[in-house]
Amino acid sequence: MDFNATLIGEMISFAILIWFSVHFIWPHINKAIEDRQVKIAEGLNAAERAHAELKSADVKVAGEIKQARQQASEIIDKAQQQANQIIEKARAEAIAEINRLKASAQDDIASLAQRARDQLREQVGALAVQGASKIVQREVDASTHKALLDQLAAGL
Amino acid sequence: MASEPTGGLTEYIQHHLKHLTPHTSEGGFWAVHVDSVTVSLVLGLLFCLWFWLKARKATAGVPGKGQAFVEIVLEFVDGQVKDVFHGDRRVLGPLALTVFVWVFLMNAMDLLPVDLLPWITEKFGVGHFRAVPTADINMTFAMSLTVFALIIFYSFKAKGAGGYTHELFTAPFGKHPLLWIPNFALNLVELASKPVSLAMRLFGNMYAGELVFMLIAGLFSAGAGLAGWALYGAGIIGYTVWGIFHILIISIQAFIFMVLTIVYISMAHDHH
Numbered sequence: 109m110d111f112n113a114t115l116i117g118e119m120i121s122f123a124i125l126i127w128f129s130v131h132f133i134w135p136h137i138n139k140a141i142e143d144r145q146v147k148i149a150e151g152l153n154a155a156e157r158a159h160a161e162l163k164s165a166d167v168k169v170a171g172e173i174k175q176a177r178q179q180a181s182e183i184i185d186k187a188q189q190q191a192n193q194i195i196e197k198a199r200a201e202a203i204a205e206i207n208r209l210k211a212s213a214q215d216d217i218a219s220l221a222q223r224a225r226d227q228l229r230e231q232v233g234a235l236a237v238q239g240a241s242k243i244v245q246r247e248v249d250a251s252t253h254k255a256l257l258d259q260l261a262a263g264l
Numbered sequence: 265m266a267s268e269p270t271g272g273l274t275e276y277i278q279h280h281l282k283h284l285t286p287h288t289s290e291g292g293f294w295a296v297h298v299d300s301v302t303v304s305l306v307l308g309l310l311f312c313l314w315f316w317l318k319a320r321k322a323t324a325g326v327p328g329k330g331q332a333f334v335e336i337v338l339e340f341v342d343g344q345v346k347d348v349f350h351g352d353r354r355v356l357g358p359l360a361l362t363v364f365v366w367v368f369l370m371n372a373m374d375l376l377p378v379d380l381l382p383w384i385t386e387k388f389g390v391g392h393f394r395a396v397p398t399a400d401i402n403m404t405f406a407m408s409l410t411v412f413a414l415i416i417f418y419s420f421k422a423k424g425a426g427g428y429t430h431e432l433f434t435a436p437f438g439k440h441p442l443l444w445i446p447n448f449a450l451n452l453v454e455l456a457s458k459p460v461s462l463a464m465r466l467f468g469n470m471y472a473g474e475l476v477f478m479l480i481a482g483l484f485s486a487g488a489g490l491a492g493w494a495l496y497g498a499g500i501i502g503y504t505v506w507g508i509f510h511i512l513i514i515s516i517q518a519f520i521f522m523v524l525t526i527v528y529i530s531m532a533h534d535h536h
Contacts, residue, residue, distance in 0.1 A: 117481070124504045137333070
């Protein structure tokens with residue numbers, strides 16, 4: 109077969125066919141390819157972002173746990189201090205109460221003793237009058253000797 | 265067509281429908297269609313090399329355009345296999361991919377100008393070069409018989425020698441001894457129809473497509489003068505339109521060959 113017009117006609121048609129493919133078929137294939145690339149790139153990006161977010165969340169969680177632990181220990185410290193203070197206060201109050209009770213008891217004792225002494229003194233006076241009237245066999249007028257008797261009693 | 269005798273076109277087509285065979289064995293059983301063998305081998309190697317290179321350089325990250333294209337083809341074929349066959353896809357997947365891409369590439373040879381490759385080969389002193397291996401019935405039968413062998417292999421593998429023999433004689437009518445012969449006859453017909461239909465469909469479509477290209481090419485030398493130029497223009501338009509339409513046909517034929525291969529082999533796995 110020689111080179112002739114048939115081959116030229118076919119080559120022209122082939123050129124048109126290539127032009128058609130380039131303009132109407134290849135764009136579709138190219139779009140599918142690029143869509144796929146975009147999809148994969150987005151998927152990878154999303155995964156990376158999620159990974160980074162997880163990492164930062166981990167850091168945040170660790171920080172918060174540390175903070176919470178610190179706060180807890182602070183609270184415990186404060187509570188211990190408060191407890192100590194309360195104990196101190198209670199002890200001081202108890203001591204004060206004890207002292208107060210001791211003082212009032214001592215007062216009571218002192219006044220009781222005073223009263224007993226006074227009563228004794230009066231009775232000693234009466235006894236002395238009785239004793240003296242027995243001795244002198246007569247009535248001793250207590251009122252006339254009151255001053256004397258009082259003096260005696262006071263001397264006890 | 266008045267100035268050109270019909271014999272010219274007939275001769276032109278007959279010339280084009282002759283395969284390249286070594287002269288010593290022309291026409292006989294041992295005639296080897298060197299053109300079909302060469303083109304199919306080159307295209308098969310091209311496919312292997314192309315996909316192998318892309319697979320070797322494949323990244324898990326954002327793929328380049330070449331890789332994305334290969335991935336799209338791969339995903340498409342794998343999706344087809346997955347839809348039909350619910351088993352281990354490690355053999356059927358690559359097989360379907362090979363069938364699809366290889367048949368597509370061989371079909372695509374039809375888009376080249378029908379006189380281009382013969383003209384080139386003639387410069388090297390070789391006439392009768394047919395560029396489309398799938399328009400050679402030997403090529404399509406070679407592929408369909410390979411698929412047939414796989415059908416038989418997987419039938420035995422999935423059901424065992426006893427099970428498959430049992431099925432050949434008892435399906436689809438029943439187990440009664442009187443029905444053994446009809447069952448077997450029907451199964452033989454069904455089995456034989458698979459490679460025959462597979463090969464004939466592809467061959468028929470591609471052969472007819474090639475023939476239409478040649479008939480249209482006949483218009484280029486159909487007339488002289490103004491009428492001749494008008495026919496020449498009509499030839500260019502017709503050749504282009506048929507070429508564009510043929511893009512559809514070659515894709516569909518490659519797809520059908522692949523899907524039927526998958527279906528037949530997955531049927532071989534099914535138990536009746």
